[in-house]
Amino acid sequence: MRRALLGLLLLAVPAAAEIAPGERRSGFDQMTPELRAMQTDEAANPGQLWVGDGEEAWAAAPPTGRPACAGCHGAVATMRGVAARYPAWDEAAARPVDLQGRINLCRTRHQGADPLPFESRPLLALTAAVAAQSRGLPVAPPADPRLDPARAEGERLFTRRTGQLDLACAQCHDALWGRRLGASTIPQGHPNGYPLYRLEWQDLGSLQRRLRNCLTGMRAEPYPFGAPEYLALELHLMRRAQGLAIEAPAVRP
Amino acid sequence: MARTLINLPKTAKAGAVIEIKTLISHPMETGYRPGPEGRLVPRDIITEFVCRFEGEEVFRAELFPATSANPYLTFTTLAERSGTFTFTWTGDNGFSQTESAALTVT
Numbered sequence A: 001m002r003r004a005l006l007g008l009l010l011l012a013v014p015a016a017a018e019i020a021p022g023e024r025r026s027g028f029d030q031m032t033p034e035l036r037a038m039q040t041d042e043a044a045n046p047g048q049l050w051v052g053d054g055e056e057a058w059a060a061a062p063p064t065g066r067p068a069c070a071g072c073h074g075a076v077a078t079m080r081g082v083a084a085r086y087p088a089w090d091e092a093a094a095r096p097v098d099l100q101g102r103i104n105l106c107r108t109r110h111q112g113a114d115p116l117p118f119e120s121r122p123l124l125a126l127t128a129a130v131a132a133q134s135r136g137l138p139v140a141p142p143a144d145p146r147l148d149p150a151r152a153e154g155e156r157l158f159t160r161r162t163g164q165l166d167l168a169c170a171q172c173h174d175a176l177w178g179r180r181l182g183a184s185t186i187p188q189g190h191p192n193g194y195p196l197y198r199l200e201w202q203d204l205g206s207l208q209r210r211l212r213n214c215l216t217g218m219r220a221e222p223y224p225f226g227a228p229e230y231l232a233l234e235l236h237l238m239r240r241a242q243g244l245a246i247e248a249p250a251v252r253p
Numbered sequence B: 001m002a003r004t005l006i007n008l009p010k011t012a013k014a015g016a017v018i019e020i021k022t023l024i025s026h027p028m029e030t031g032y033r034p035g036p037e038g039r040l041v042p043r044d045i046i047t048e049f050v051c052r053f054e055g056e057e058v059f060r061a062e063l064f065p066a067t068s069a070n071p072y073l074t075f076t077t078l079a080e081r082s083g084t085f086t087f088t089w090t091g092d093n094g095f096s097q098t099e100s101a102a103l104t105v106t
Helices: A002-015 A033-040 A047-059 A069-073 A099-110 A121-132 A145-159 A169-173 A207-217 A228-240
Strands: A088-090 A095-097 A196-198 A203-205 B004-007 B017-024 B046-053 B056-062 B072-078 B083-091 B096-105
Touching: A047 A069, A047 A121, A047 A196, A047 B004, A088 A099, A088 A145, A095 A099, A095 A145, A095 A228, A099 A121, A121 A203, A145 A169, A145 A228, A207 A228, B004 B083, B004 B096, B017 B046, B017 B083, B046 B072, B056 B072
Parallel strands: none
Antiparallel strands: A088 A095, A196 A203, B004 B017, B017 B072, B046 B056, B046 B083, B083 B096
């Protein structure tokens, strides 16, 4: 018993810098009332334009003559809960895959079609349509031990100093959230709204695009799209955001 | 065809003020931004939006390069009788799109 307690204490020490579950706040809570209204009003949220495109693509057969997404899965509403548990382990590829990676694997394996390019409108639209089904559900990362090495790597990347500014993600998003960086409030950096519409981008973008922004902001060289580092970071961030509600497609400044 | 989202009540009482919300997917390229090769990307914006009720104009807006992408316009009008609203966006490079929505006045 005492040994178990000691073990728990030892485990708790390095995690102490991380935000406690009760302290977790979505970036939504730090936005202005106007922006919150823009996100929650489906008639005003520009992300809904992509969701509409994605729902159409979900039902449309690919040019290869194989079935559409809806041909196997049924209505897109059956995807409720999927975004909350991704990234997940893929047996055949023997690596973790994120939601957009899963969509592209489905395209190549079952539809005989080419994978959609990163940040292309069709890929963002399908991802948004699938992710939007999980709106309101809590982030629930799977307890799959095969994901643990990547998760640990993600945590290492998140807490490691990098770039010309010699900053770690955790220095701002774990330790200084709620304070200000210039005119912006520092968010906790949770991935619960992706793909999201960012006003700065005037566009919908994936978590990978957002992470590339962070890396260039730290004056570090961003990893190329699809790099395993993004998967590792997303796995860590999703575990860190466990319990927060999925907001996709969210709106952020 | 650009995707649009039009939101208005399906029914309204006679004489009620109704709110209409419109959103259209459009890049609203200003013409002032350099592209990847350093040359300016040519302007491509929506320049005009008109809402008509049974052919009669109820709302008009001019849009300029400073308008953000995917313009969202919201306005109000008086519900007097049942009929159809038409929404027309016109812009650069021959862009023109018309959508419609019906309103029933009870």
